[in-house]
Amino acid sequence: MTGPRLERLEGVVRWPIVGVAGARGVVGGVFLSIMADAGLPAERLRAFGTEVGTAPYGEGSVPVRLLDDEAAGELDVLFLATDAAISRDMVGGPGRRVPLIVDNSSAFRLDPQVPLVVPEANARALRGRAGNVVANPNCTSAAAVVVLAPIRDAFGLASVDLASYQAVSGAGRAGLDAFLAERGSDDREQAPGSPFHGRIADSVVPQIDLLGEDGWTGEERKIHAEIRKILELPDLDVAATAVRVPVKTGHSIALHLRTQRNAGLSQVEEVLRRAPGLEFRAADGSERHPMPLDVEGRDPVIVGRLRTIPGRDRGFACFLTSDNLRKGAALNAIQVAAAADPDWFGALVPPRR
Template identity: 40%
Template sequence: MTRKPALAVVGATGAVGAVMLQILSQHADVWGDIRLVASRRSAGRKLAVRGEETEVVALSEDALTGVDVALFLVPDEVSARWAPIAAAKGAVVVDNSAAFRMDPEVPLVVPEVNPHAVRVRPRGIVASPHCTTLAMLPAVGALHAEFGLRELVVSSYQAVSGAGRDAVALLRAQLSVVAGTELGAGPGDVRRAVGDDLGPFAAPLALNVVPWSGTLEEGGWSSEELGLRAETRKILGLPGLRVAATFVRVPVITTHSLAVHARFENEVTVERAHEILATSPGVVLYDDPEAGDFPTPADVVGTDPTWVGRVRRAPDDECALDLFVCGDNLRKGAALNSAQIAEAVALEIGPGAGDRRGLGSGQGPGSA
């Protein structure tokens, strides 16, 4: 009987970890042993996966021993320290953090766009992109394959769950303060009402939008805005692609939205764009403005695909399209994409598959 690969879920008790356990229980069962790993303070908890209660173990070298694939759903600094250890012990690491996304020896993978990249992993690590990149690229990547992408101008409307559970609790608290009031009618009244505790945000989120997400970088750009630019270039193999992004935090719990202006090498039509999007894996076309049909976070949350609507050809450019995209930032934006990568690796590393690190410098099908 063939042994199925053993999986470790590192960060199993976090928000993305909770979604991952749901996905593992819903998808075809390609895994043998599933080991749930978290910080020492969470060790001993029991979580349900595949219908069974499984005890969480503390992150350690022993916890990463004997594992074929390790899913890392943890902060950057934790991945930076522990992912190379897991890889050194023979596991293929699928990392959801930003720690390795721009490492030239680590593939950055969206299975609907560049599935081939998962096989070339000289460090034994595969990275999953930022949740905003993942909301956009299944649709934009499909259009690029047809028309040839030249430029992107993106405005992203970020849900607060992307900043963690504490941020969600903060928004809910602010909403309880402003509910049933006349706040929002005068300058500064919302800020005074919610107080000084703004968490990771520069301004109140209730009855407001905040044009910032990430840390300050050169030129006034945020790290997340520049991250979308760099990740899109790497995934599509377009190092010179022109990308400008503005990230705006909005009072939405879960699901990121993007207004995308995409300019292509060739002339585009809405009819052909509809045909492409309607048949692209991981994409749902929902585009009938006359009937009020277009994606919104409230309708998309909890679903897996990228939803696309408001597809229009730019009025002054026959080579440009404008569209509106929504994607659940905890599912496709985090857990689902990582699960899809891990499942692709599981199929590859069955008995006799060879070095799990994948092809790298000096390695190839005929290598010793």
């Protein structure tokens, strides 16, 4: 690998050169915020976009440039906060010169040659990877597997059913703008340019992405396939209903599952309390139930309302929420890089918020 190795000698950290493409988008801005929290010096950051300009960074700003072969050649890692088409172009073009790319789009998630990684669930998928690309999952899938993986490891998984309640920021700047415009209006019309399949303010929209002939949406198909791939359970019985809700930030999931082996409620609770990346909240009302407001700007997946399902053998239900822009996107991508090479990229993960 090119560039200096990360060293902590007498308190001195030597940093990799980090690229963020899509730096002025919603997720790109969160990447930059996390890097600033970690202490990455501005001179070690390269921000890229479709137009030149500047992007906020820490208490100042950094220049935004176009990604070309020369710029790519100096990078140690490149994070893509871009759509699938742009990601493919970058990976097939300048990205060939970058040792590690973590892509946040759907472009490579289901490619059998590309690892799809949530470190708490399948960091081992990074071992011996063939290429320089690692895929970051859908924001709903990322949160779900942080809860499902420890249950899989302890008791096995027979089936998973979920309903996701996804914040408007999951649709990027256009989604946020549509929500704010509609929330400030008195009519029932959808805002011009809205990316949603119906008015989102004061309502919910039970369709994300396009409907297939069989009635499943593209978003739901992504969740099915990604959960199976990340958990390494290709035949897992899984079904999702994806719903857009009038929440700015924070995806939530109502999760119903069946284990393969017998497990008591207290056993499942203990597994979740010990699991990395989770914050467990008791279901007896002694603690506030997981809510998007509690997780915005924070790192963990919060899980609670754990209970058994009456009449269903080995059946359990719970409710979880996570910041879709952090664990569902930027933070997970940075954690992936750190898991791929802890010595080189580990310092990019800031203290847990």
